[in-house]
Amino acid sequence: MRIRRVSGDERLTTSFPLQSYAFDKSPTEQAVSAHYREFLPYHSGNHTLVAEEDGVTLAAASAIPMQQNVRGMVLPMAGVAGVATHPLARRRGFVRALLNQLLEEMRDEGNPVSALYPFRPSFYARFGYVSLPQHRSATFSPDGLGDLLRADLPGELRWRRIADGYADLRALTLRLLDERHGFAVFPDFRAVSLRDDRKWVVTAHVDGEVAGALSYRIDDHLGELSADTLLHTGPRGRALLLQFLARHADQVDRVKLGLLPGETPELWADDIRVATTADTRSAGSNAPMARVLSLDGLEGIAAGPVAITVDVVDDALLGGRYHLDGTSGTLAVDRSDAPAAVSLTAAGLSALVYGVLDPAEITLRGLGTVPVEAAEALRVLFPPRPPYVFAEF
Ligand SMILES: CC(C)(COP(=O)(O)OP(=O)(O)OC[C@H]1O[C@@H](n2cnc3c(N)ncnc32)[C@H](O)[C@@H]1OP(=O)(O)O)[C@@H](O)C(=O)NCCC(=O)NCCS
Incomplete structure (x- = not known):
């Protein structure tokens, strides 16, 4: 077995096919190459290792150069992703060898910590990772936020396609990175992939600063408004975003969004009826893990x-x-x-x-x-x- 680092177009013929087989729906050849090319720029700065035998790529693993707040200090963090082995080469120790080398190289490049979303926590526990709290999400009808419709709130909202609101959203995540233990952000080359998402973003602006942001999509008329985390810097930004959601009472049946820690959505309005869940039961919903390098x-x-x-x-x-x-x-x-x-x-x-x-x-x-x-x-x-x-x- 030979382990080597790959980058640029070489990903198209080495790591991407393995990752695509492991994580995507079975596609046609044409769809595969178009899909790969589209995603290539978002991987440009990743540290990717592959394991080969007789010139054939049999396993791949990548680290995304991220940043994470650990007890108040923002540190370089290796976000492990794209770990996959050829279906005929599994259980032969390829990923063990790749991960050990990847983590050593990332430590030597100055990343004191690493985090990932595991397919199975016990697998990564063998590599020194520990589980961290799962995100909680809240599901409620926007009807329950009716009280907020009449509130005269300081600040203003801007509602845009995510491509247009990206700069404000990014500015807010960088501010929260400085403030919150555990908060992590992707590098610019990866975060910009968000601009190409077909989502809306609503941002709250208070005293000239971005004080809140919510990116979301609506699945159907009278269906679900499905949002990412309700990001905010405090009650004023949050109230503006909730008022925005209240205006969807006749448009969607329910809102589902992610919660920052410490949120108590049952207190957001008198009549709100909300289910708050932290799910690690459904497929693909494992809690994140991290380790010190x-x-x-x-x-x-x-x-x-x-x-x-x-x-x-x-x-x-x-x-x-x-x-x-x-x-x-x-x-x-x-x-x-x-x-x-x-x-x-x-x-x-x-x-x-x-x-x-x-x-x-x-x-x-x-x-x-x-x-x-x-x-x-x-x-x-x-x-x-x-x-x-x-x-x-
Ligand atoms: C999961 C996967 C990456 C493992 O790769 P691999 O090359 O077969 O792993 P290795 O042979 O190096 O195994 C490393 C260790 O993990 C164990 N292991 C391997 N697959 C495992 C699994 N699915 N569940 C639990 N343990 C597993 C092995 O027994 C070995 O333990 P040991 O060193 O104590 O004997 C591979 O099966 C795969 O590509 N799966 C589909 C994609 C996927 O789920 N990727 C993970 C994304 S987070």
Whole structure:
């Protein structure tokens, strides 16, 4: 087996056919090549590796150079995608070899973290990833927002095709990237693919700033208005967008949209009747996962006032002993020879950094050994802080 990096037009004959077989409907040859060419620019900056035998591509895996907020600091993040093996070459270790090399190369290129949407979480748990909270969505009739129709709200709305409103939508996601733990954005070369989507976008503008945005499509008259996440910077932007949705009471039966964390849509209006769900049951709806690729690269993220020495075990990328010191309010990382207070797998460490598991759960889940005193220190160092992995645009 030979592993090599591919780019440009070479993707058309190497990684794309495997990905297309794995993820698309069975197409005709003509449709395939047109489809590939259209998508080529959106992959231009990806780090793509393929595994070959006798000149035949048997597996592919890519990393998208993204950015993610981890405890207040925006870091380069490797978004893993397009992982696929030739149907006749599965279960022969190709993806294991590819992923190990891809993650090492992405770490060496300066990405301290990686995230992905798994086809099966236990598969990526073997590679040190830990599950993060699933997005919640709300479904309600716009009728229930009737109160808002009469409200005199500060600011204004703009309603456009997404191609025309793209700059405002992008500006808002970049602002939220700075503000929200876990928030992630695609690089420009990929995010622009959104302009070609056949969607509408409504943006809320308050005091000269984009304070909210909702991209959506309507499936049918009296059907569903199906929206991406209701993005906003606070109640004013959100209220303008909800007022916009209220004006669709006679046009659609229901609205379905994604929620930022902490939203309580049952409080948006007196008569709203809403179902809020976090679904990991239907096909293709697994929660996102993430892992740390380099602890040194996390220097500077917010941390609590305590220091502790940890062993990271069973991981080629992270294995070793580290002294983690949050006494200055941000994380300082040093190699150490002092005895370690805890031992953590890569997934255990990632769970603490992302703020998704309590240290006591690390032991219970088999992600490390954390004695009681050390658990308290780790709670202080990495207080629970569930991330919201937004990665739509
Ligand atoms: C899933 C897929 C990428 C795995 O590739 P592969 O080359 O067969 O994987 P490997 O042989 O390198 O297996 C790596 C490890 O995962 C395990 N594994 C492989 N496929 C698995 C599956 N479907 N479920 C759970 N574990 C699996 C293997 O047993 C192996 O474990 P081990 O190293 O401890 O023995 C491949 O089956 C595929 O292309 N599927 C369709 C597309 C897809 O779902 N891609 C994933 C997108 S996120």
